[in-house]
Amino acid sequence: MAYDVEKIRAQYPALADGRAWLDGAAGTQVPQSVIDAVSDAYRVGVSNVGGPYESSRRASGIVAEARSAVADLVGAPDPSCVVFGPSMTALTYRFAAVLAAGWRPGDEVVVTRLDHDANVRPWVQLARKAGASVRTAEVDPTGELPAERVTELIGDRTKLVAVTAASNLLGTIPDVRTITDRARQVGAVSYVDGVQHCPHVPVRIAELGADFYATSAYKWAGPHLAAVVASDPWSLETLHPDKLAPSPDTVPDRFELGTNPFASMAGVVAAVEHLAGLDSDADGTRADRLAVSRRAARDHEDRLARTLFDGLAALDGVVRHGAPQGPCTPTAFFTVPGTEPAAVAEFLAARGLNVSHGHSYAWELVHALGVGSTGGVRASLSHYTGESDVRRLLDALGDLSTG
Template sequence: MAYDVEKVRAQYPALSDGRAWLDGAAGTQVPQSVIDAVSDAYRVGMSNVGGPFESSRRAAGIVAEARAAVADLVGAPDPACVVFGPSMTALTYRFAAVLAAGWAPGDEVVVTQLDHDANVRPWMQYAQRAGAAVRMAELDPATGELPVDQVTSLIGERTKLVAVTAASNVLGTMPDLRAISHRAREAGALTYVDGVQHCPHAHVRLAELGADFYATSAYKWAGPHLAAVVAADPWSLENLYPDKLTPSPDTVPERFELGTSPFAAMAGAVAAVDHLAGLDSDADGGRVERLAVSRCSVQAHEDELAKMLFDGLAALDGVVRYGAPQGPCTPTAFFGLPGKEPSDAAAQLAERGLNVSHGHSYAWEAVHALGIGPKGGVRASLSHYSNQADVQRLLDALGEISG
């Protein structure tokens, strides 16, 4: 492994402000290469697709490159599997609308307490409109785990869809997606996976996860604000007919995308994937091969920092960590300081140069299952550009304000 975090950090202009950026779960910073890609797209000039001139062809090329880049990042078999949209929430509502068109009274949908509300509420709302039942899989509040049987026991012959996260956005828990998706497939149900917090920290291979649909957001992996839902294969999209304008393309995946594409953001997404592929200086070969090496190197780096963070939090008497998963998890810690509001704790940490999130972070079902309510907690989340100094700085600051 040739992962040099200081070399990585030097590529991020925002990190030069001297603060510890521990809010990657809310959105990462972007490297200079992504900034340049976005600005260059505007500087050179773009026109809408379909024109018989160079700027239009350039925009069409950016779209094609973006689909190919995201397909490489998550292991999709074809760029035609990639549907773009402004956010994971918007795309999930889009897919909920089209998938629910085939639901009827007596059908069932499975959601979980571990998920971000964007992978819960759309399915619940459309199920209610269709007269379908919603079954909620419960997390273990003591560990933050989502036991496989909590999900699979709810899947039956009338289950149409299982919506489950690949990684909790507050607890970091990574459920056993293979087992869940396998059971769903046995029952003839589709699996829609929220990979927003998973994709930044894992080498993603869709075939291994077994997901029918996998959602990811580029701004969580050093890219611009752009999201994608990636189908397991183009055929997963072929028999779905979302509402669209009459003259809009009827081709896949274009028929799922509303309005003009954000060409500059797509150029930034390509640059972000290329950046991720080059994080390990020893990585070589094509982009897929370089991603495999670099993503594994990032995971090893983050695992080391996560251990330092989790062990350090456990040693602080005045800090309570919510749901400490024993199995695989992302480098994310959700905690509270007894007697102190999460917003106050986050503000005190901000005064000490630490960027952390606070509140429920849209993990609405999870914060209630944990018994802490909508005020939630404080969330510290590490990224590939985090270093030991960032973690130690947080632990030292927590020691000061929790005493």
């Protein structure tokens, strides 16, 4: 088989502990190649950029390679579209501050209840400071977000539309392109949270129609680093964030505060290369290899997701919340009536299963689903998940719900 999950798993040292790592939505593990790339950067030595010596030139090269790698991963037109930062939350606050600079009373911002709070709260807070109105799109009980729920809120005074490309809690994949097309018709900016989308779906920013697309490397086998990618360099050229007087005023550098984490950026390059090699038959440019490998990974995850979703539906003592009928990532959110989510997670942990519990920062969504801030349990599959991991989870939940 071109996609050999056992061969892929063997590249991840952490997976050798025998546990089922079903918490990819909270953060994936990293392959040995990423570990080596980070450690090699430190071992060989890097200095800050701008110096007339090899270690400084090496740092500049790492930054350039990291921008190029992320551009290939998400189909950006140019590496200069890629802005790095410590987290999606930090970067979104950074972009919110500059995008909101011209908002006035009477202007409108559109957000959704499907989103992680990092793509809700920054916009809400900046809108309130500007006196702008916030319009919130509701989700269906199934956990789906019909595009018209968002587009009907977009009007002539809309300045920004924030929408997730995939729910971090339910896996729901809304029709982003219809939403961004409507935003563009009225001259509004679209800011798309791709943190849970990018690990599972081959990405082309142009196909999404997003003005800005956010992704986090630690959700796709990389280090703890994030990027916001613009649809074109011009989108960044028109924005002027606050910065230190002597720091670069070039794009994309002027959006990045302080010194970049060069070793982590080397890990980003290695992570993208790893994703490009998941299918042993993939060849050609890195973008070509990514296209083949990521389709193969998506097929693998889809097969496992069907096993997971069908298995949960067959368990009488387990309630899955928000079961989208349309496209979704391999993520399930559920509760076991009579047992607190934390206790369920502890029970599963004792059985060698890593799952998340709580609200997962999907603050609006957990309340819309009626589970409150205690939330539920989230099991999320990754490209390195094996079928036995899913079977172990279903067996353990069967024991818990009938015990």
